[in-house]
Amino acid sequence: MGDRLTQLQDAVDQLAQQFVACIHYINRHHNLETLGPGDQIRDVKQDPDQQEVDPHPTNVFKASQVELAQDLITKEQQIELLISMLPGLDNSEQDQERNIKELEEELRIAEAQRQEAIKEREDTMAKLDTVIRSIRRP
Structure with missing residues (x-):
């Protein structure tokens, strides 16, 4: 929809x-x-x-x-x-601007969390790669 x-x-x-x-x-x-x-x-x-x-x-x-x-x-x-x-029927222009700023802040926080998750994934993949390469066949 x-x-x-x-x-x-x-x-x-x-x-x-x-x-x-x-x-x-x-x-x-x-x-x-x-x-x-x-x-x-x-x-x-x-x-x-x-x-x-x-x-x-x-x-x-x-x-x-x-x-x-x-x-x-x-x-x-x-x-x-x-x-x-x-939106905006009962909100003043200042209320709408405040809501936009709050949403932008939430977006910044979500982006930081996403970047942190990407870094954690890369670190985990590097560790896994190291473990896989260190395994030797008996």
Whole structure:
């Protein structure tokens, strides 16, 4: 998995795709009803296989709307969580600089330990080489 910004961008992209899918579903499966007294339903002659609207029963359509809304809310909460995890939202510039300095110090200590381990490995290999060369066959 990528860094937090990449995860955030992916989540926002997924949310946009979910919005498009929701709009498509609602546009494709709504009931043909008028919203006001001046509204009219167009009577478009088409092939029955290529209907523009395929109304679902009201209870199925409402349940699907609820499920789509819950999915959107879940994705939005994931985005909020990712945003809250980003560094710097609650930290001042001085806090961030202090954190960077602490991390640099930890890195220096880890590098010193690594160098010490390399030296110890080389010493051990030299001793082992000496022992192996001193062994004679009986």
